[in-house]
Amino acid sequence: MAQTRHAVLPEQTHDEAAREEYCGTLRKFFTETLWPGTREVYAGLERPRFEREHGRPPMNVREVKQAIEHSFYYRASNLVGRCAQELLWDTVGESIERQLPALRAKAKPRSEARGSVRINPDLAIPRYVDSVDIHVMPGNFHTERGEDDVYAGALYDRGVYHFAYGGMGPENDKLGVAMAGWLKSRFPDFQPKRILDMGCGPGFSTLPWKQAYPDAEVHGIDIGAPTIRYAHARAESLGVPVHFSQQDAVQTDFADGSFDLVTSCLLTHEMPVHLIRRMFAETYRLLGAGGMSLIDGGAPPADGPEEEFFTTWFNRNANEPFSAGLRNLDLAEAFATAGFPADAFFTSGARDAVYLKGMGGTKQAGGKSAGYVGTVKR
Numbered sequence: 417m418a419q420t421r422h423a424v425l426p427e428q429t430h431d432e433a434a435r436e437e438y439c440g441t442l443r444k445f446f447t448e449t450l451w452p453g454t455r456e457v458y459a460g461l462e463r464p465r466f467e468r469e470h471g472r473p474p475m476n477v478r479e480v481k482q483a484i485e486h487s488f489y490y491r492a493s494n495l496v497g498r499c500a501q502e503l504l505w506d507t508v509g510e511s512i513e514r515q516l517p518a519l520r521a522k523a524k525p526r527s528e529a530r531g532s533v534r535i536n537p538d539l540a541i542p543r544y545v546d547s548v549d550i551h552v553m554p555g556n557f558h559t560e561r562g563e564d565d566v567y568a569g570a571l572y573d574r575g576v577y578h579f580a581y582g583g584m585g586p587e588n589d590k591l592g593v594a595m596a597g598w599l600k601s602r603f604p605d606f607q608p609k610r611i612l613d614m615g616c617g618p619g620f621s622t623l624p625w626k627q628a629y630p631d632a633e634v635h636g637i638d639i640g641a642p643t644i645r646y647a648h649a650r651a652e653s654l655g656v657p658v659h660f661s662q663q664d665a666v667q668t669d670f671a672d673g674s675f676d677l678v679t680s681c682l683l684t685h686e687m688p689v690h691l692i693r694r695m696f697a698e699t700y701r702l703l704g705a706g707g708m709s710l711i712d713g714g715a716p717p718a719d720g721p722e723e724e725f726f727t728t729w730f731n732r733n734a735n736e737p738f739s740a741g742l743r744n745l746d747l748a749e750a751f752a753t754a755g756f757p758a759d760a761f762f763t764s765g766a767r768d769a770v771y772l773k774g775m776g777g778t779k780q781a782g783g784k785s786a787g788y789v790g791t792v793k794r
């Protein structure tokens with residue numbers, strides 16, 4: 417299965433394609449074979465050893481780590497995981513740098529566009545974005561490498577495809593498609609006319625909303641200008657009209673009550689808890705009466721120290737320092753504090769672990785997958 421071609425998707429030479437394929441295969445080997453093996457090493461060897469020494473099992477994440485961290489298997493698999501992560505961005509990034517001027521030219525907004533793009537050069541980039549290269553992705557989603565830049569968007573588009581070894585689908589949109597499909601089947605009478613996707617990235621989670629509700633006006637906002645420019649060009653090329661703007665999800669320039677549905681996918685696990693709370697308050701302001709908020713945070717709730725340890729490799733090794741905060745946040749309380757009625761809170765239960773099914777692989781890294789969480793404004 418190849419990635420769907422569109423106007424701003426980077427091209428590969430033969431050698432670049434081979435190197436990218438290798439990165440995806442290494443990621444798959446780490447995710448589906450090496451890392452799940454640490455559970456076996458822990459259960460068979462390291463946990464019993466810890467219990468013999470302490471007369472009790474490990475009580476918290478720190479002690480689980482302490483029990484296993486001297487294991488050669490654990491250290492070696494960590495090393496492979498981290499190297500695969502760095503190698504992925506280096507490999508895809510080198511290919512994009514070679515063709516960046518052409519990509520910037522192709523991404524320039526055109527008069528015949530059906531959607532739109534707005535960039536805010538004065539937008540303050542929050543410290544948690546500016547000081548952490550999320551996923552070890554050089555420059556994160558916001559760094560400008562020149563005028564009209566699209567590097568970060570291109571890097572994420574091509575990088576995620578290989579990161580997930582194709583498991584996000586040819587348009588990297590399986591999470592968004594699944595989320596919109598779930599909402600439609602769970603709330604068939606809910607027909608949003610204006611939809612906002614916060615932290616939209618290159619639009620993988622945004623276009624599926626327009627496809628699910630063709631009559632709706634769909635907006636996507638993201639903190640990163642290069643990501644937003646790329647998202648616009650990608651959406652236009654794929655023929656899906658969406659309105660993109662560079663904005664901070666905690667404080668947007670939309671009027672009160674502008675939307676019927678405010679959604680986000682894989683955003684909140686990258687944010688500090690105090691800003692997630694501000695984002696929920698902003699969501700409350702943006703929704704009209706009867707409007708719905710729906711999020712896929714990308715991190716399941718904490719479920720005991722061992723499960724938390726084995727499902728937070730990224731947190732410790734690939735620059736996702738804030739996901740532990742989301743896992744331990746009481747989302748029902750956070751929505752209620754933002755103004756939503758306590759009895760309107762709902763959850764979907766675990767959703768499909770999407771990308772782990774990539775490239776035909778079925779063996780899972782273990783652990784629960786995240787589900788959807790939402791609420792309604794009355």
Ligand SMILES: C[S@@+](CC[C@H](N)C(=O)[O-])C[C@H]1O[C@@H](n2cnc3c(N)ncnc32)[C@H](O)[C@@H]1O
Pocket residue numbers: 542545557558591614615616617618619620621637638639640643663664665666680681682683686687
């Ligand atoms: C992991 S990506 C997810 C992208 C997309 N929603 C998806 O599912 O593929 C997280 C995105 O959130 C954006 N982001 C982080 N903090 C933000 C904020 N405060 N306001 C708007 N966007 C933000 C990042 O720039 C990044 O593009």
